[in-house]
Amino acid sequence: MKRKIFFLTIISFIFIFSISLLIYAKEAQIEGENLNVRSGPGTDYDVITKVNPPEQYPVLEESGEWTKIDLGDHQGWIHQDYFSITEESESQNDNENMMEEESSDNEEQDGTSSNSVTNSAETYEQMDNSLAGKKIVLDPGHGGRDVGAIGASGGFESDYTLKTAQILREKLEEHGADVYLTRSNNQYVPLTSRTTHTNLLQADVYLSIHYNSTPELPEVQGIDTYYLSKRDQQLAEYVHGGIINETDMNDRGIEQRDLHVLRVNHRPSLLLELGFISNETEERKIQSRAFLEAMSRGVLMGLEQYFR
Ligand SMILES: [Zn+2]
Numbered sequence: 001m002k003r004k005i006f007f008l009t010i011i012s013f014i015f016i017f018s019i020s021l022l023i024y025a026k027e028a029q030i031e032g033e034n035l036n037v038r039s040g041p042g043t044d045y046d047v048i049t050k051v052n053p054p055e056q057y058p059v060l061e062e063s064g065e066w067t068k069i070d071l072g073d074h075q076g077w078i079h080q081d082y083f084s085i086t087e088e089s090e091s092q093n094d095n096e097n098m099m100e101e102e103s104s105d106n107e108e109q110d111g112t113s114s115n116s117v118t119n120s121a122e123t124y125e126q127m128d129n130s131l132a133g134k135k136i137v138l139d140p141g142h143g144g145r146d147v148g149a150i151g152a153s154g155g156f157e158s159d160y161t162l163k164t165a166q167i168l169r170e171k172l173e174e175h176g177a178d179v180y181l182t183r184s185n186n187q188y189v190p191l192t193s194r195t196t197h198t199n200l201l202q203a204d205v206y207l208s209i210h211y212n213s214t215p216e217l218p219e220v221q222g223i224d225t226y227y228l229s230k231r232d233q234q235l236a237e238y239v240h241g242g243i244i245n246e247t248d249m250n251d252r253g254i255e256q257r258d259l260h261v262l263r264v265n266h267r268p269s270l271l272l273e274l275g276f277i278s279n280e281t282e283e284r285k286i287q288s289r290a291f292l293e294a295m296s297r298g299v300l301m302g303l304e305q306y307f308r
Contacts (some may be wrong), residue, residue, distance in 0.1 A: 026059040028069050029193040032082030041066030041077045048076050059085065078111050082257065084190055086197075130307040131300070132176030137203040139261065140181065141167040141210040144188025148212030151277030153284075158186065160277065160286055161209045164295070168209070171296035172303070195265045205303065206269040211286060213278040221234050221282045222250030224273040228262035235268050235306050242302030247293045249275060249282075272299075 023035035030051045038045040041063040049071065057069035065079045089101050142148030148157030162183070169179045180201060182194040190246070198206040214220050225240035227233055238252040244251045252273075274295060277283040285291045 018268065027056045027086040028059050028067060028078065028083040029053075029086065029190060029196065030055045030057070030078075030083050031190050032194075035078055035082045037069070037071065037076035037078055039076060041068070045077065048074070051078070053190070055084060056086075056193075056196060070289070075275070084188065084193060086193065110137070129176050130304050131172065134177045134204040134303075134307060135180065135201055136172055136177045136303070137180045137182065137198045137201065137206040137267075138165040138172075139194045139198075139206065139208040140169055140183055141208060143183050143186055146188055149211060149277055151211075151283040153281040153286070155277065155283060157211045157213070157277060161210050162186065164209050164286075164292055166276065167289070167292040167298060168207075168296045171293070171300055175300060175304075177303075191260050192264065195261055199266045203267045205306070206261075206265055207266050207299070208259075208271040210270070210271060210273050211275055211277045212273040213276060215278045218278050218280070221276050221279045222252040223247070223275055224252040224257060225254045226257040226262065226271040226273070227254065228256060228258060228265075228267070229269075230256075232268050232270060236270055237303075238305040239272070239299055241294055241304030242300070242305070243272070243298035245273070246298035246301070247291060 030053045032053070032197045035051050035200060036047045037051055039048050051071075057071060060068040060070050060075060062068070063077075065080045067080060067083070068075055068077050113305045140158070142156075142161060144157035144158075146158065148161070150156060151160075162185075165181055166184075169181060172179050180197070180203070182197055190274070194208075195206070212220075212224065223240070225236050225242055225243075227236040233254075240251075240254045243249070257271075259271055262271060275282045275286050
């Protein structure tokens with residue numbers, strides 16, 4: 001019996017791994033409007049068709065500044081300046097998450113076959129939690145050439161959002177959630193890629209993480225939460241309420257707002273403005289681990305309430 005479970009586990013690992021590869025194979029996310037697709041890697045080659053955002057195509061090969069994409073019935077080359085590549089490292093993390101979740105479904109384990117199996121007992125204990133197995137996409141706002149707002153101390157919003165997402169990820173993973181980041185380092189990711197990922201994954205919740213700034217009114221402080229679809233109002237109330245409870249930050253309330261990442265998102269989604277980095281005191285607070293942990297606890301509580 002034990003042997004059978006062991007083999008079933010191995011087979012499901014292989015299955016899940018290959019599915020993940022299918023979904024997460026390197027893709028080019030088109031950013032340039034009416035982007036020329038050429039028959040070869042250079043402007044000397046003929047334009048065979050045009051592509052537009054937010055389309056995305058599997059990458060076949062790369063040659064210097066040019067990348068060959070698969071258009072379905074034909075193939076062509078596009079220049080590297082007009083698209084971004086779906087992160088490979090990110091997809092590896094996703095695989096790990098999925099494999100860990102899979103191993104926790106089996107009560108009996110060989111215990112020696114791999115590292116992820118060793119963790120299964122711990123993960124299993126958390127299975128009664130309402131967050132267990134929920135797919136949460138965390139989207140650290142901005143990144144790369146887009147630094148976002150600049151804080152009173154000169155710090156970049158894009159750095160603060162990434163740090164925040166990383167700590168929030170730890171917290172949610174501790175409680176059994178499968179967490180995906182739209183970027184895991186300081187890279188530029190176009191808005192459409194951020195939401196395509198979420199829709200593709202059929203995420204249970206998408207949270208876009210930002211910090212606010214009003215340099216002309218440096219005394220302004222506090223946290224805002226935005227939602228768009230009426231469906232997500234409850235989610236906004238729970239998450240926002242959790243954050244305010246845990247952080248004691250100024251409550252600027254929740255508001256329905258037509259923001260791009262919410263509009264093109266087919267999944268439950270919020271945009272969180274977690275404080276004003278144009279306010280010196282608040283920026284210092286945001287830089288502290290204590291704040292990030294309190295905020296993460298608040299999000300966790302809100303999500304638990306939402307999924308209950
Ligand atoms: Zn922002």
